[in-house]
Amino acid sequence: MSSEGVIEGWVSNVKILGKIAFIEVIDGLNLSPITVVVRKDSGSVDWSKVSAVKLGSAIRVKGVYPEKVVSKKGREIHADEIEILAEPRDLPPIDVTGKTPASFEDYINYRYLALRLPRVRAAFLARSLIVNEIRSFFSERGFLEVHTPKIVKAGAEGGATLFEVDYFGVKAYLAQSPQLYKQMLMCGVPRVFEIGPFFRAEKFSTTRHLNESWGLDVEMGFIKGMEDVLEVLSQLVVHLSHKLNERLGDALRGLGYNVIKPVTSVRVLTYDEALEVLNSLGFNLKWGEDFDPKAEKSLGDYLEEKGVQAYFIVDYPWESKPFYIMKKDEKRGYAFDLDIRGIEVASGGQREHRYEVLRQNLLEKGLNPEDFSFYLEAFKYGMPPHGGFGLGIDRLVMTFLGVQNIRETVLFPRDRFRLVP
């Protein structure tokens, strides 16, 4: 049964034959174009107008969805009326047909055009899906979504990597983490999560760092131990990888993405076990050392060969973790990292909830408790045992899609040298 309809979008290809014309249009949030079919003898569309359609134009088409689709692309509409809403004023700087790839730089400079290309479009559909699923996941489990300040007086762990801003004549900074705020909230609500940006004034120029990043921060009160946090994060990773594969897996793979397979469980290794594996792979790491990217990548490849795409590393040396991590023993803390395909995506742990011990931890790390008084105060009024994690959403999307550069997952990335667009 054919039906009438209206589509709007941008022209990605035009083929005008003697008696029939095909105009491909990127519409809605679809990944592939719809074929607009115009017959010269139908009389319903001014044929000269068809001839005048330019690549890249914004158009509106009224027509009929045929009962039988001939187009191999899967969707078509037979045009009754074509309205050209806007034409390109100049030659587009990116080939909107997709025949000629543009440079990495131009894909960012002209992201709004690149979004018409299926491969770029798909990455941001995937990112949107992942963020939507994160929100559903936590909302369904009784977590309150919160939003904490991004203009702050001090950093979470000192002030080394903060962007300074002028706050009406007072020195302030762009937040590098909501860590302190979400912990304070544990004194009022049992579970919170936040999806938001954070800023780090690090002069890194790598494929996995940005100066403005988006993160998921989770904090859970009344936990019995770090295992409660690991369980929730495991379920999240499993959930997201399944949802991504269900909804977009085939399309993404068809576009050349090396999409993560559905994760069924997240392996847990201790720091000691990881050290042992790495040294068996030829590294020569001493206890207490952090793993460099080469080591992390080797560990990730080794485990992925064994079918382990995502894994925790727990029982980290306390020395290398922040002051708010609860000590497990003299050397280790209740801390973990989550690596996915060899890239560190999240870190977390159980937090020290006892006021006096927390204060002592600050001193032990060379930090002045007076600088943290607004945060410490919350620990005087019934702060329960709690734990949580911070996860980089840009990195999560990057590893799930199997892309090499984190900037492929961010519309307008801010990295070491990019402040426009």
Place this chain on the structure above:
RNA sequence: GCCCCGGUCGUCUAGUGGUCCAGGAUGGCGGCCUGUCGAGCCGCAGAACCCGGGUUCGAAUCCCGGCCGGGGCGCCA
């Protein structure tokens, strides 16, 4: 911050000091095509060698400096 690689028509590229008044593809323009769709065929026109300096009879090509982009390390969300 350090190291490496790169910058050529609108876009993607080929290019050994003279073979290059720089070739190809795509995009643009014109023509053809009974549904093109693994990017149809033919023709035409292109403000193209990042910027500055140097070597040379001669530089897209070699050297130096700068700017911009990518990769690696430092680093970790």
